[in-house]
Amino acid sequence: MAPNATESLPPLRQDLQLHAGPTDAGGAPSWVLHDPVVHRFYEISWPAFEILSRWAMREPDAVVTDVCARTTLHIGREDIEELRAFLEQNFLLDQHGPGHTARLQRAGAMQRTGKLQWLLKHYLFFRVPLFRPTALLAWLSPKMTWCFHPVFWKLLVFLALAALVGVSFQWDAFVGTFVGYAGWTSALGILVSLGVAKIAHELGHALAAHRHGCRVPQMGVAFMIMMPVLYTDTTDAWKLPSRKARMQIAAAGVATELMLAVVATWAWMWLPDGPVRAGAFMLATTTWVLTLAVNLSPFMRFDGYYLLSDAVGIANLHERAFALGRWKLRRVLLGWCDPAPEDLGRRTTGFLIGFAYLTWIYRLVLFLGIAFLVYHLFFKALGLVLLAVELGWFVWRPISQELKQWWQGRSGHRWTRSSMLSTAGLLLALLALCVPWPGGVRAPAVLGADQSQWLYAPMAAQIKSLDTGYGQSVSQGQTVVALTSADLDQRLAAASVREQSMQWKLAQQPLNADLRGLGPALREQWAAAKAELSGQLALRDQLEVRAGISGRVMKVSPGLQPGVWVRRGEPLVQVVADGAARIDAYVVNEDMPRIQLGDAARFVPEDWRLPAVNCQVASLDRVALSHLEHAFLGSPHGGSLPASVDAQGLTVPLHAVFRVRLDRCDGEATPALQEKLGVVAIGATGRGVVGGWFRKAVELWNRESGL
CATH class of the missing domain: 2.40.30.170 (Efflux pump adaptor protein, beta barrel domain)
Known part of the structure; x- marks a missing residue:
């Protein structure tokens, strides 16, 4: 319900803080309103600042008259009512009474979540504050002023170029460095280097914020998919009126790691092999590349997001881009003619819409990857549940909410050519996805041929003769390769002598008392010698490698010729049946x-x-x-x-x-x-x-x- 025309303005909360902000894209000044209770910042425009400056007048008409008289602005009572609604919605007014208490209770109830819902939201990401770095920064900042001098960064660029030249002379050793590292000592060096890089990254943010007069309330460790990462609370950077200063704070972490990479490259060139050199190699290569890939991405709320937000001069970049993206999507697909959420100019609006779509695609791929990563990190039953939760909460939930908005808004919009074409296209796409298309x-x-046979060497032997060649016809049972083995010939000769000796002894047994004493055992020895001889003869027969089918020789092992030795089981010739x-x-x-x-x-x-x-x-x-x-x-x-x-x-x-x-x-x-x-x-x-x-x-x- 709109307030009465004669109603006075309610008082503002006394703990609110107002700071000068950066100029907007049109050159107009802005201010930042800080709510210390929830530690939230609101960027307000010049008209809003002039109205808040006169809020103590308590009379809307008096505020309008004074602003129009003392400034070049032309505002109306509707501007005051819009600002009042904003202040009331965010609980920035000093209000009391049952109605206000009921609103606070409803807002608190909406923010409270059940244990299961809280777990779903926070098991992938949660923070653990470790310490307050104010005293450390006060001690360390005067000793690190040289890091912020332009001469230092010019010298660092020169050293980086010189390091690249030096590495180019040892490129083969540099590329092969990581492959040569093994053992727990090198692994320890790599882990230490990663820890040093991440600590330096966060200290870079903290020192830059402290240098610009911002309070750094805490530093700690955050867990992303149960992986620990350090973090620094630099929220007070929103108090700074200079976007350049805020960008310096956001880029300080990456800049610190790049500085470490230059120093580590020089260390790698001078250090001997060992765990320290392994750590220097990691600092010079992998750590800063991963930092650039992750932290400079503007699609998540990392350093790159705040850098882009300040670079284009648009606060709440994601929320505003998403609102414009949804508006454009509904306009194109459904033909809705609702006004744009805000008028930022054609060029800026197009940029934000494109940025929103790229962010959605990036997050879809990222959340799908996280879902399957969670599935593989845990045991099967829990992994399947978490996979379903990830896909449902982070992928299907936002899509279903947008579809719900489409359904709820259908009564307030008429069918247009765009909505009919998009609906027809959607139905055709669903039909194409659901209907089985012929294709087999x-x-x-x-x-290959219906029958083929590889001939293999039955034992280690030497090729005696190769009776056929590539493409020649062979018949079933024909010898294709003849092998010879001196060792087999010796064993065959020895077996033949033993068999003949045993046969002679068996013939002389009735005439010789000693042989008669052996009894039936002599015949058993003769049978064993005879079996051994038969086995050796069978092995000699196998040296004649014969074709099992009729056909043509289509493959001959390379180098196969008389006099060549082959090992047992080595393929010799392939015969393919016609x-x-x-x-x-x-x-x-x-x-x-x-x-x-x-x-x-x-x-x-x-x-x-x-x-x-x-x-x-x-x-x-x-x-x-x-x-x-x-x-x-x-x-x-x-x-x-x-x-x-x-x-x-x-x-x-x-x-x-x-x-x-x-x-x-x-x-x-x-x-x-x-x-x-x-x-x-x-x-x-x-x-x-x-x-x-x-x-x-x-x-x-x-x-x-x-x-």
Whole structure:
């Protein structure tokens, strides 16, 4: 309810503080109103300052008359009522009574949250104050005045350029430094260097604030995703009238770390190898790069945000940009003709709208990353719950709130061309995401002959002869490679002598008393010698490496020629049978339900000069592969399937992968004597994108929760 025209202005709170502020974009002065109870600052305009200066008059008409008479401003009673509403809304008036008490109780109730809601808001980020640095800064500041002198920074720039020149002469050693560090001593040096960098960063903020006359009430440690980071409370910087001074305070932390990086680079060039040099290397490289990447980002409330806010002269940059971004979004998509939240000029408004959209995209990616990081940091059950909480609170909650505003405001706006076009586009997009589109299953595949055989060396031996070469035909049972082994020949000769000796003794046993004394044991010894001889003869037969199928020799191991030694199990020759081709496709688990026996498939070779091949699904593996038979399909060898290499050298897929065998290929695939890599498209049954996301989410939940 609007106040009565004759009602006097209520008194202001006596503890409020007013400070001179920077000039705005138009050159007009501004002031900062400080509420010490909640430690909050409000930037007010020149008209608001003139009204507050005369607030003690208590009569609105008298205030209007005096401002218009003594200044060049032209204000009206509505300006006073607008300022009064602002003061009342933020509890800056000295009011009493049941109505005011009820308002305070309602505001307190709105700010109070339940234990669960408080935990959801604060478990990812909370602060722990450690100490009050006022005495330390008072002692340290006079001793660090040289850090703020322009000559020092000019000298530092010169030293930085000289350090870069020096490092360029030792570039190979500099790049390979971190790889050479190992052990707990180097790790200790790295941890100490990180701690020194972050302490120096916060001291830089504190010293800069103290130099400009700001109070630094506390320093401490904040926990972000349970990772400790130091912080410094420099909120009093809002009292400064100079934006340049505030920017110096915001940039002091990064500047301090860059100074450390220059000093550490010189230290690295002169120090011997060891933990101290490892720490200097970290200070010279990683620490300041991470600081620039994190602290200078304007999309979160870090140093970069306050630097940008002061650089463009816009306080509450995020809130004002978001308000304009939402206004523009509703105007374009829904055709709403509501006035802009504020008139800042075309150029500034466009900048803030673009900044809002970039911030939203950045935060979406960041919160998604945090959600999955939290999921991996905790055990499965808690990780899944926290993942759902992160996605719901930080991603879905703001989106749902905006959609709620759209729904609530539908009655106050009419359908326009923009709203109809955006609604139609939204419906088409949802339809495209939900409707299964034809396209089938795509998977990496290998085209080869239906039958092929690798011939391996049965033992360590020397090649005696190579009876065939590349492309030559061989028949089943034909010797392809003849091997010889002097060690096997010796063992065979010794086994033959033992067998003949035992056979002679067995023949002489009836005539020799000593041999008769051995009894049946002599025959058993002869049987063992005979078995040993048979085994050696069998091994000699294996030295004749024969083809198990009829076909052509398509691969010969490099360097294979008579006289060359080969180890046991070494591949020698591949024989590929003439005839039909087959294709092995490697399909991930989620696509297996979409494939049926007899489905049509089309293989497209990686080599664009080769023709495509049409086949049919012949068989489906029901058990996931323990390793990839065609290792080159795995990611460690440049393939598309995520995999790793185990201790035995096998390529093991990281996710469940099944083999799908294709046959009945057309005539183009008949001479498939060499394996060809490509992609196969199986069937024509597609699926919607939303359905795929939902199935993946359900599979993830079931797999990780153990249901």
